[in-house]
Amino acid sequence: MVQMPISFLVNGERVDAVVPARLNLADFLREHLKLTGTHIGCEHGVCGACTVRVDGDIVRSCLILAVQMHDATVETIEGLSDSGEVADLQRAFRERNALQCGFCTPGMLMAAQDLLKHCPVPDRDRIREHLSGNYCRCTGYQAIVDAVETTARMRAP
Amino acid sequence: MTTTRANSDVLSMLDRPNSYIGKSVPRPNLDRLMQGRGLYVSDMELPRMVHVAFLRSPHAHAKIVKIDAHDAKRMPGVISVVTGEELATVITPWIGVLSHLKGLKSAPQSAIAIDRVCWQGEAVAAVVATSRAAAEDAAENISVEYEALDAVTDVIAALDPETPIIHSSLGDNLAFERNHDAGNVDKAFAQADQVVEAEFVFGRHTGVTLEPRAVVADWNVAEARLTIYQGTQAPHMVQNIAALHLGLTESQVRVVCKDVGGSFGIKVHIYADEMAVYALSKLLRRPVKFVADRVESFNTDIHARDHRCRAKIGVKQDGIITAFEIDDLTGIGPYSMYPRTSAIEANQVVNLVGGPYANSNYRARARVVFQNKNVMCQYRAVGHPIACSITEGLVDLAAMKIGMDPVEIRRRNLIADDGYPCASPSGLRFERLSHHASLNELIAMMDYDGLRAEQAALRAKNIHRGIGIASFIEVTNPSAAFYGVGGAKISSQDGVALRLDAQGSVICQTSITEQGQGSESLTAQIVGSVLGVPMQCVRVIMGDTDNTPYGGGTWASRGAGIGGEAALQAAKILRRNILNVAAAILQSMSADLDIVNAAIVNVSDGALRIELSELARIVYFRPDTLPPGVQPELMATRHFVPREYPFAFTNGIQASWLEVDTDTGFVRLLKHWVVEDCGTIINPQLVDEQIRGGVVQGLGAALFEKCIYDERGQLTNANMADYLVPMPSEMPDIDVGHVVSPTLESELGAKGAGEAGTAGAAAAVSNAVNDALRPFDTIVTEIPLTPRVILAALGRI
Numbered sequence: 001m002v003q004m005p006i007s008f009l010v011n012g013e014r015v016d017a018v019v020p021a022r023l024n025l026a027d028f029l030r031e032h033l034k035l036t037g038t039h040i041g042c043e044h045g046v047c048g049a050c051t052v053r054v055d056g057d058i059v060r061s062c063l064i065l066a067v068q069m070h071d072a073t074v075e076t077i078e079g080l081s082d083s084g085e086v087a088d089l090q091r092a093f094r095e096r097n098a099l100q101c102g103f104c105t106p107g108m109l110m111a112a113q114d115l116l117k118h119c120p121v122p123d124r125d126r127i128r129e130h131l132s133g134n135y136c137r138c139t140g141y142q143a144i145v146d147a148v149e150t151t152a153r154m155r156a157p
Numbered sequence: 158m159t160t161t162r163a164n165s166d167v168l169s170m171l172d173r174p175n176s177y178i179g180k181s182v183p184r185p186n187l188d189r190l191m192q193g194r195g196l197y198v199s200d201m202e203l204p205r206m207v208h209v210a211f212l213r214s215p216h217a218h219a220k221i222v223k224i225d226a227h228d229a230k231r232m233p234g235v236i237s238v239v240t241g242e243e244l245a246t247v248i249t250p251w252i253g254v255l256s257h258l259k260g261l262k263s264a265p266q267s268a269i270a271i272d273r274v275c276w277q278g279e280a281v282a283a284v285v286a287t288s289r290a291a292a293e294d295a296a297e298n299i300s301v302e303y304e305a306l307d308a309v310t311d312v313i314a315a316l317d318p319e320t321p322i323i324h325s326s327l328g329d330n331l332a333f334e335r336n337h338d339a340g341n342v343d344k345a346f347a348q349a350d351q352v353v354e355a356e357f358v359f360g361r362h363t364g365v366t367l368e369p370r371a372v373v374a375d376w377n378v379a380e381a382r383l384t385i386y387q388g389t390q391a392p393h394m395v396q397n398i399a400a401l402h403l404g405l406t407e408s409q410v411r412v413v414c415k416d417v418g419g420s421f422g423i424k425v426h427i428y429a430d431e432m433a434v435y436a437l438s439k440l441l442r443r444p445v446k447f448v449a450d451r452v453e454s455f456n457t458d459i460h461a462r463d464h465r466c467r468a469k470i471g472v473k474q475d476g477i478i479t480a481f482e483i484d485d486l487t488g489i490g491p492y493s494m495y496p497r498t499s500a501i502e503a504n505q506v507v508n509l510v511g512g513p514y515a516n517s518n519y520r521a522r523a524r525v526v527f528q529n530k531n532v533m534c535q536y537r538a539v540g541h542p543i544a545c546s547i548t549e550g551l552v553d554l555a556a557m558k559i560g561m562d563p564v565e566i567r568r569r570n571l572i573a574d575d576g577y578p579c580a581s582p583s584g585l586r587f588e589r590l591s592h593h594a595s596l597n598e599l600i601a602m603m604d605y606d607g608l609r610a611e612q613a614a615l616r617a618k619n620i621h622r623g624i625g626i627a628s629f630i631e632v633t634n635p636s637a638a639f640y641g642v643g644g645a646k647i648s649s650q651d652g653v654a655l656r657l658d659a660q661g662s663v664i665c666q667t668s669i670t671e672q673g674q675g676s677e678s679l680t681a682q683i684v685g686s687v688l689g690v691p692m693q694c695v696r697v698i699m700g701d702t703d704n705t706p707y708g709g710g711t712w713a714s715r716g717a718g719i720g721g722e723a724a725l726q727a728a729k730i731l732r733r734n735i736l737n738v739a740a741a742i743l744q745s746m747s748a749d750l751d752i753v754n755a756a757i758v759n760v761s762d763g764a765l766r767i768e769l770s771e772l773a774r775i776v777y778f779r780p781d782t783l784p785p786g787v788q789p790e791l792m793a794t795r796h797f798v799p800r801e802y803p804f805a806f807t808n809g810i811q812a813s814w815l816e817v818d819t820d821t822g823f824v825r826l827l828k829h830w831v832v833e834d835c836g837t838i839i840n841p842q843l844v845d846e847q848i849r850g851g852v853v854q855g856l857g858a859a860l861f862e863k864c865i866y867d868e869r870g871q872l873t874n875a876n877m878a879d880y881l882v883p884m885p886s887e888m889p890d891i892d893v894g895h896v897v898s899p900t901l902e903s904e905l906g907a908k909g910a911g912e913a914g915t916a917g918a919a920a921a922v923s924n925a926v927n928d929a930l931r932p933f934d935t936i937v938t939e940i941p942l943t944p945r946v947i948l949a950a951l952g953r954i
Contacts, residue, residue, distance in 0.1 A: 103416075
């Protein structure tokens with residue numbers, strides 16, 4: 001099996017590893033770095049549970065290979081939580097009960113934060129559209145939309 | 158919100174100052190999940206742990222002639238390749254029947270198929286390796302020789318004498334039949350002014366939990382003990398079944414359930430591959446982990462629904478319903494699931510059809526047949542969406558026939574709010590429901606007349622919008638009548654143990670479980686309110702058979718009503734015990750003392766007497782200073798199960814407002830309303846979110862979700878790109894209202910709310926689509942309502 005060396009930043013820490021060429025980023029994060037906040041729901045890029053940020057853009061970590069990460073900057077839910085970047089969004093999720101089982105939540109927060117970075121005051125349709133690649137089986141989405149809307153309003157200058 | 162409270166005086170315990178009951182407090186410990194620090198089974202790793210991948214049958218029905226694993230066993234990282242026959246040395250087969258479902262039959266099922274596979278996806282071999290990837294690589298190198306057998310797929314053909322019998326020992330493919338006849342149905346139809354008949358068709362769909370089923374089994378041979386880490390709704394049930402089939406005592410099996418990534422009934426069963434994992438751990442004497450991938454989830458997680466039902470309603474010209482009759486047929490795959498069986502849904506359909514209405518003439522037949530498809534069993538709202546869609550569909554058809562408004566026909570037939578207690582023609586006993594109050598609330602919330610005017614105006618512009626109404630009843634708080642009476646070791650009671658620790662905070666162990674509903678929150682809210690401590694001081698422990706009282710878990714909308722009452726009663730005892738100790742320390746009478754905000758105060762003037770932390774310090778570290786003969790008991794345990802009513806029925810009503818594009822067949826959901834009555838509401842926000850989440854699962858069934866099998870029994874859409882689930886952009890906002898009729902069976906008065914949303918959503922949508930299509934003189938009685946179904950009904954394809 002082909003193994004390749006990679007070196008990249010994960011949540012601000014440098015990671016050096018030799019990985020099988022076929023290993024996807026989600027499995028690398030979970031199994032090698034033990035960053036289990038990145039979840040695996042479908043393994044074919046539909047459910048959004050494995051959403052992480054690579055060089056500032058959100059990607060499905062199940063659809064990208066670890067070897068493609070060489071020299072990249074990767075941020076996971078653990079990184080966004082520790083830096084406090086999404087603390088207000090997390091507070092809004094808690095207050096609004098915008099999570100039940102919580103399995104989609106890291107990916108949902110990633111996608112919501114991405115929206116708010118690019119579109120500071122989205123309306124409800126825009127929020128629903130941006131989150132339409134993130135599957136939640138528990139909430140029915142309304143509470144999530146409410147929480148994102150509230151956060152956008154709170155962040156507005 | 159309308160509030161009707163019948164037993165306000167006995168609820169005083171919950172109405173204390175600083176009570177959390179009825180308050181939308183945030184759930185504790187959500188940060189863990191939001192920061193990616195949860196512990197789902199799929200995250201777990203143990204020393205010496207190995208991974209299993211199952212080689213699964215590509216055939217729906219075939220003989221296994223030969224399995225050659227020679228090459229696979231030599232692959233890197235492979236520990237073992239195990240066949241069904243080899244695994245049968247450590248685990249016994251099972252038969253999924255219950256004695257109260259008279260005549261239900263099924264065949265013995267093995268953890269891994271032996272000699273024959275009966276559905277596409279059934280495991281034929283287990284590959285255990287150092288990683289899941291290595292196990293999957295090796296699985297590809299196992300060669301299995303199959304001899305294909307005829308697959309029985311169609312439910313009607315399954316009963317044809319010409320069709321092969323899946324399990325020859327059973328004599329035919331009919332697993333279960335129930336007939337029910339109440340009142341005088343023939344006379345009632347004869348006396349009706351109109352009789353309307355229709356066939357309702359419900360697609361097979363499944364739960365699609367975002368975290369697939371996952372289990373880590375760890376047999377410690379030196380301790381002779383098996384620890385099962387599993388995302389399950391019923392830890393003690395898993396303990397019982399694992400012990401039974403591995404030849405262990407229950408005390409040799411510990412089941413631990415941490416965070417669970419969605420359940421909805423999918424994780425309340427025990428699957429063959431999970432049994433295989435327990436057995437593999439025992440065989441290999443090390444931890445074995447199995448996490449289903451998405452393809453395996455679609456092929457092996459229980460499917461649900463898949464009903465065809467011919468149904469009939471009789472109605473007088475004044476709108477009075479004279480009779481209901483149904484003939485339901487459902488396919489359950491090749492085996493009845495274990496241990497809850499696959500006959501419960503059809504049985505529920507018979508129980509529930511016509512349930513909201515004051516009609517006494519009802520005839521029903523339900524037949525449950527085997528087929529070579531994945532197993533079928535109880536998924537959220539078991540039977541309710543079928544019964545509700547049939548009932549409400551018929552009621553709307555009857556209204557249409559006699560030219561009556563759908564709201565008016567319901568007003569004339571719903572059981573009167575002062576007509577309780579009463580019983581349905583299928584024998585269900587209703588303690589107290591509120592159909593009319595709920596209907597009135599719904600009509601006000603949605604501005605029914607305004608919508609009708611809007612609908613009429615838009616119709617003139619060739620825009621076709623529809624309103625659909627669906628009343629429903631929901632089975633909650635089940636007693637032993639559900640499973641226990643049929644011989645299943647599935648507890649219907651739950652227990653709560655409370656302990657005041659040495660710093661005055663509370664440890665609460667409960668047998669109900671958490672999968673995101675808010676079990677932890679409602680338990681802490683009740684305990685905090687009754688004891689008089691902030692809920693942050695209550696640490697709730699659940700999901701561990703070694704560390705909780707024995708109980709049922711969280712399913713069938715039972716956690717709050719049953720586990721919540723146990724928490725209330727345990728808290729009352731602990732409170733009494735604390736006050737007795739306080740009285741001894743303070744040389745007062747316990748009746749003169751109260752606990753408020755974690756301190757003992759005077760009842761009379763509220764003056765602080767002693768902090769709970771100080772009381773605990775004295776009890777645990779200076780018991781020598783207590784008066785002689787005083788033995789503090791700062792731990793209390795109580796159990797609860799409803800005894801008078803087999804089930805606490807709830808009721809509610811839903812409405813859908815949608816638009817049908819008659820050119821494309823697409824349905825756009827515009828708004829959805831629900832009014833429901835779950836008795837005492839512990840946390841309004843949690844109840845509303847249960848309702849909304851449940852509605853959206855019902856909307857998925859109504860519009861998108863279907864496991865599409867071909868005639869050979871191949872599941873053709875076993876992935877999330879082809880099996881459509883509701884995503885945010887297609888879902889409407891959902892308004893939720895409440896009527897509150899507490900059950901008198903418990904002091905808490907809470908009934909369940911977990912399945913109400915799913916029960917009625919599809920019925921409301923179907924009725925709304927038919928309402929929208931009214932100008933086209935066509936009726937649709939099949940879900941999912943895909944563009945193809947709608948265009949076919951419109952004669953456009």
